[in-house]
Amino acid sequence: MSDKPTNSMMTDNARDWSPESWSRCASASEMQFRYPDESGLAAARARLTQLPPLVTSWEIEKLREQIAQAQRGERFILQGGDCAEMIDLCRSDLITNKLKILLQMSLVLIHGLRMPVTRVGRFAGQYAKPRSSPTETKQINGESCTLPSYFGDLVNRIDFDEQSRTPDPMLMVEGYMHAAMTLNFIRSLLDGGFADLHHPEYWDLSFFNNASVSDLRRAQYLNMSRTLADGIAFMQNLGEQRVEEATRVDFYTSHEGLNLYYEQAQTRKVPRREGYYDLSTHLPWIGERNRQLDGPHIEFFRGIKNPVGVKVGPGMQPDELIALIDALNPNNTPGKLVLITRMGVGKVADKLPALLERVRDEGRHALWMSDPMHGNGITTASGIKTRSFDDILSELEQAVDCHKQAGTVLGGVHFELTGEDVTECIGGGSGITEDDLSRNYVSLCDPRLNYQQSLELGFLLAQKMGNE
Ligand code: PEP
Ligand code: CO
Numbered sequence: 001m002s003d004k005p006t007n008s009m010m011t012d013n014a015r016d017w018s019p020e021s022w023s024r025c026a027s028a029s030e031m032q033f034r035y036p037d038e039s040g041l042a043a044a045r046a047r048l049t050q051l052p053p054l055v056t057s058w059e060i061e062k063l064r065e066q067i068a069q070a071q072r073g074e075r076f077i078l079q080g081g082d083c084a085e086m087i088d089l090c091r092s093d094l095i096t097n098k099l100k101i102l103l104q105m106s107l108v109l110i111h112g113l114r115m116p117v118t119r120v121g122r123f124a125g126q127y128a129k130p131r132s133s134p135t136e137t138k139q140i141n142g143e144s145c146t147l148p149s150y151f152g153d154l155v156n157r158i159d160f161d162e163q164s165r166t167p168d169p170m171l172m173v174e175g176y177m178h179a180a181m182t183l184n185f186i187r188s189l190l191d192g193g194f195a196d197l198h199h200p201e202y203w204d205l206s207f208f209n210n211a212s213v214s215d216l217r218r219a220q221y222l223n224m225s226r227t228l229a230d231g232i233a234f235m236q237n238l239g240e241q242r243v244e245e246a247t248r249v250d251f252y253t254s255h256e257g258l259n260l261y262y263e264q265a266q267t268r269k270v271p272r273r274e275g276y277y278d279l280s281t282h283l284p285w286i287g288e289r290n291r292q293l294d295g296p297h298i299e300f301f302r303g304i305k306n307p308v309g310v311k312v313g314p315g316m317q318p319d320e321l322i323a324l325i326d327a328l329n330p331n332n333t334p335g336k337l338v339l340i341t342r343m344g345v346g347k348v349a350d351k352l353p354a355l356l357e358r359v360r361d362e363g364r365h366a367l368w369m370s371d372p373m374h375g376n377g378i379t380t381a382s383g384i385k386t387r388s389f390d391d392i393l394s395e396l397e398q399a400v401d402c403h404k405q406a407g408t409v410l411g412g413v414h415f416e417l418t419g420e421d422v423t424e425c426i427g428g429g430s431g432i433t434e435d436d437l438s439r440n441y442v443s444l445c446d447p448r449l450n451y452q453q454s455l456e457l458g459f460l461l462a463q464k465m466g467n468e
Pocket of ligand 1: 083130256286287288289311342374446
């Protein structure tokens with residue numbers, strides 16, 4: 001298919017869309033939550049509309065260009081962060097550690113894949129969560145009580161009482177403020193040399209000495225980290241200036257664009273550019289539960305200039321996927337669309353190939369990314385939500401194989417991770433078992449890979465892809 005749109009595509013897109021057209025969508029009332037306080041909602045939206053943007057259109061355009069490169073196999077995208085950020089956990093140590101693990105993973109991938117890596121954090125706005133049910137019922141003093149589910153700190157509060165669970169529009173302003181503080185700190189860290197690769201802690205992988213991995217694997221990790229450190233030392237010898245240029249680090253932000261009031265309020269025209277940009281983040285994505293073709297999320301995200309991600313689960317049919325691609329990227333623009341597959345370890349080999357082949361055969365431009373987290377949730381006998389490191393790794397490896405078979409490009413990965421020593425996922429070299437889960441389980445939402453599990457996964461992915 002040519003990159004040229006048909007006339008009807010272009011005019012339909014331009015004619016019918018506006019930043020608020022999603023609210024006239026027949027199923028807009030199906031957004032899972034409702035704000036009962038209408039005047040509060042109007043005030044919060046007005047305030048957010050006046051506040052300055054969190055990101056700029058030129059950063060967004062730069063990311064779009066990098067996604068286009070990744071589509072062509074010239075670059076790789078590493079996306080990762082919390083399942084749900086929490087306003088109370090907007091803390092310097094947690095932000096720093098999240099940046100550090102993403103940076104370390106990216107270095108390992110640069111080395112293994114021999115190509116540049118773009119880092120995208122699930123941060124500075126990952127505050128809204130879709131739920132499988134709009135309400136939650138609990139027994140309180142022997143009586144059954146039903147309240148709205150917790151939709152993340154951008155919408156309501158976790159405590160199970162009526163006031164906390166009622167969607168509060170001012171939380172959108174609070175979320176914006178904390179996203180701004182997070183971003184401000186990240187920008188200062190990067191400007192101030194946080195990503196300076198001379199810092200010894202980036203190369204201290206001594207914890208692998210005690211990890212319960214095979215001797216072969218331990219030797220491979222140590223060998224890779226030694227080669228990496230040697231490479232940096234070599235560049236350093238070339239002169240300070242060269243190292244700084246070569247290792248200048250960009251970070252981009254992403255979040256699930258669940259709350260369309262929030263997204264709309266930050267969606268604007270900017271001088272000297274055509275169209276509207278959602279300036280709350282560089283890369284918003286649409287979740288698996290909100291990608292109905294006639295739904296409000298597709299309506300909103302089809303009209304903005306940002307690259308947009310969409311989750312693709314095992315129920316997706318090839319025809320539906322083509323319709324979704326055409327709705328979100330009618331001009332078939334490279335770098336505009338990220339298809340984030342999240343099939344599950346038992347389904348990926350069965351479901352992914354037909355989608356890859358169809359998109360390939362129809363000539364649609366999209367970046368394929370693998371999210372090996374969201375199809376692999378399990379609940380232990382004692383009721384704790386977890387994921388197994390081996391399942392996550394296996395889905396990733398199978399996705400690599402499916403792309404190889406189809407002759408398509410796996411251009412990125414999407415993880416839920418943290419830079420902390422949490423015990424939320426089982427397995428990996430740190431040997432976390434079901435019995436360890438309660439030791440440091442912090443996530444209010446999905447379980448994340450901890451620091452060591454994340455880095456180990458980076459090594460294994462680099463090894464798998466580097467050998468292909
Ligand atoms: C998520 O990324 O946190 C999420 C809810 O994913 P999905 O929409 O794929 O279930
Ligand atoms: Co999640």
